[in-house]
Amino acid sequence: MNQPVALSFTATDLDRLATASGLIALLAEGAAPASPAARRLDRLTRGMVARALASADWARLKTGESLTLAYPAGLVAEALMLVKLPRKASMLDARKAGAAIGRALGPAGAHVLAETHPQAAELSFGIAVRAYDFTPHKSGEPKTLGPVALACARPEAVAASAAPLAALSEGIFFTRDLVNEPANVLTTEDFAARLGAMQELGLEVEILEEPELKKLGMRALLGVGQGSESPSRVVVMQWKGGKADEAPLALIGKGVCFDTGGISIKPAAGMEEMTMDMGGAAVVAGVMRTLALRGAKANVVGLVGLVENMPDGRAQRPGDVVRSMKGDTIEVINTDAEGRLVLADVLWYAQERFKPTGMIDLATLTGAIIVALGHENTGVFSNDDGFCNAFLAAAGAEGEGAWRMPMGEGYDAKLKSRVADMVNSCGRDGGAITAAQFLRRFVKDGMPWIHLDIAGTALLKSDSTLAPKGATGWGVMALNRLIRDRYERKG
Numbered sequence: 133m134n135q136p137v138a139l140s141f142t143a144t145d146l147d148r149l150a151t152a153s154g155l156i157a158l159l160a161e162g163a164a165p166a167s168p169a170a171r172r173l174d175r176l177t178r179g180m181v182a183r184a185l186a187s188a189d190w191a192r193l194k195t196g197e198s199l200t201l202a203y204p205a206g207l208v209a210e211a212l213m214l215v216k217l218p219r220k221a222s223m224l225d226a227r228k229a230g231a232a233i234g235r236a237l238g239p240a241g242a243h244v245l246a247e248t249h250p251q252a253a254e255l256s257f258g259i260a261v262r263a264y265d266f267t268p269h270k271s272g273e274p275k276t277l278g279p280v281a282l283a284c285a286r287p288e289a290v291a292a293s294a295a296p297l298a299a300l301s302e303g304i305f306f307t308r309d310l311v312n313e314p315a316n317v318l319t320t321e322d323f324a325a326r327l328g329a330m331q332e333l334g335l336e337v338e339i340l341e342e343p344e345l346k347k348l349g350m351r352a353l354l355g356v357g358q359g360s361e362s363p364s365r366v367v368v369m370q371w372k373g374g375k376a377d378e379a380p381l382a383l384i385g386k387g388v389c390f391d392t393g394g395i396s397i398k399p400a401a402g403m404e405e406m407t408m409d410m411g412g413a414a415v416v417a418g419v420m421r422t423l424a425l426r427g428a429k430a431n432v433v434g435l436v437g438l439v440e441n442m443p444d445g446r447a448q449r450p451g452d453v454v455r456s457m458k459g460d461t462i463e464v465i466n467t468d469a470e471g472r473l474v475l476a477d478v479l480w481y482a483q484e485r486f487k488p489t490g491m492i493d494l495a496t497l498t499g500a501i502i503v504a505l506g507h508e509n510t511g512v513f514s515n516d517d518g519f520c521n522a523f524l525a526a527a528g529a530e531g532e533g534a535w536r537m538p539m540g541e542g543y544d545a546k547l548k549s550r551v552a553d554m555v556n557s558c559g560r561d562g563g564a565i566t567a568a569q570f571l572r573r574f575v576k577d578g579m580p581w582i583h584l585d586i587a588g589t590a591l592l593k594s595d596s597t598l599a600p601k602g603a604t605g606w607g608v609m610a611l612n613r614l615i616r617d618r619y620e621r622k623g
């Protein structure tokens with residue numbers, strides 16, 4: 133899959149600057165070369181650095197942005213990149229600067245001169261996450277990225293603080309790979325197998341197959357998958373890094389490997405995008421991977437419902453009534469409102485089996501959330517202000533857009549059905565909210581719960597700061613931080 137960048141942390145070696153190949157990236161602050169490395173580079177290039185830093189182009193740049201001098205005189209390096217960064221850069225500034233380097237990284241690698249910057253670990257994280265590329269289906273020689281040598285003060289200390297960030301970037305890559313993978317490759321069974329392979333990392337992984345799901349009464353979930361040749365699966369991933377008797381936090385993900393809409397079939401234009409309809413499950417998987425890789429001291433269980441929504445002779449029909457695991461019946465008005473049917477059963481199962489301290493579900497649930505918030509923010513719904521604010525703070529600290537949406541009885545009332553306990557779809561108005569209200573009916577009283585509608589943020593059609601176009605991995609960073617700050621025992 134993704135080829136991670138080989139990073140090493142070193143002290144600055146001024147004597148190597150002339151002969152270093154690849155890219156040299158210098159983090160510079162003012163309008164003149166200030167650091168020893170900057171002055172050395174200026175001398176070697178006969179003043180190119182000083183002229184660049186004094187230019188109007190440089191003055192116009194914002195923090196984290198860069199200017200690149202191609203084939204600089206006096207250097208073997210093919211490019212000299214000047215990245216604008218104040219000495220007191222924030223964590224997000226450092227990541228953004230790293231991302232500029234990660235985007236420019238080529239087969240020859242890079243020398244990054246960051247000796248005056250305390251945020252070198254965050255810089256390395258930015259390089260790694262932005263250097264990501266999804267290439268398994270491109271013919272020809274796979275593109276390789278050369279090694280990155282990051283020159284910084286106290287390299288051992290920086291390497292130590294970069295270790296948990298490397299676990300985080302690996303989780304993000306796992307999520308992105310899953311979301312980018314087409315549906316003929318990432319079938320429900322293939323997805324489950326990739327999660328099963330995470331046993332090696334110390335996660336306990338169970339794959340529940342259809343007979344077991346039937347026994348459990350998950351007929352809402354099974355109804356969605358019954359028109360597909362790929363069997364439905366629920367995968368349970370347990371990370372037990374906390375105290376033995378402590379109830380876990382539960383993360384629940386929508387894993388619709390492809391969403392044709394079913395009998396309520398979607399229009400052809402853009403349907404190929406529905407390979408990303410398992411994005412919620414992919415984020416849950418990426419977070420679990422990160423927790424295992426960094427040995428998180430918390431109990432967290434990840435549960436994903438893996439199905440494919442296809443039209444077929446056996447497919448669910450509009451008008452069908454299904455009984456959920458909870459026992460409530462659902463009139464399926466629209467087979468394209470399938471995600472909530474999957475989540476209803478997985479949410480209920482999570483509560484019955486694990487009695488979690490809280491639940492967070494992630495789903496590419498509605499087009500309506502894109503109408504409301506575009507691609508900048510995930511829609512956040514919750515029944516618990518304290519829990520919700522903690523999540524919003526974590527997302528804010530990581531620079532992941534998240535915006536709370538309203539809920540209420542008036543919206544819930546729209547779910548009334550003539551023949552069953554509720555409908556699965558009730559028109560376009562407030563569509564993201566009525567979807568959330570539907571989920572809320574499967575959350576027990578007093579259970580703190582957050583629903584994240586990531587339909588607009590899981591995959592982007594253009595590059596973002598930390599990702600090339602395609603899967604973003606939105607939410608892995610925020611959830612990792614929330615778990616670190618709110619659930620892990622210290623020491």
Ligand code: BES
Pocket residue numbers: 391393409466468469470471496497498499500557558559563587588
């Ligand atoms: N997977 C879609 C939502 C979606 C849309 C995700 C665009 C990503 C991008 C979901 O299953 C769906 O089809 N929702 C319907 C619900 C409607 C039928 C009530 C929608 O949003 O149109």
Ligand code: MN
Pocket residue numbers: 391393467468469470471
């Ligand atoms: Mn759908």
Ligand code: ZN
Pocket residue numbers: 388391409468470471496497
């Ligand atoms: Zn869907």
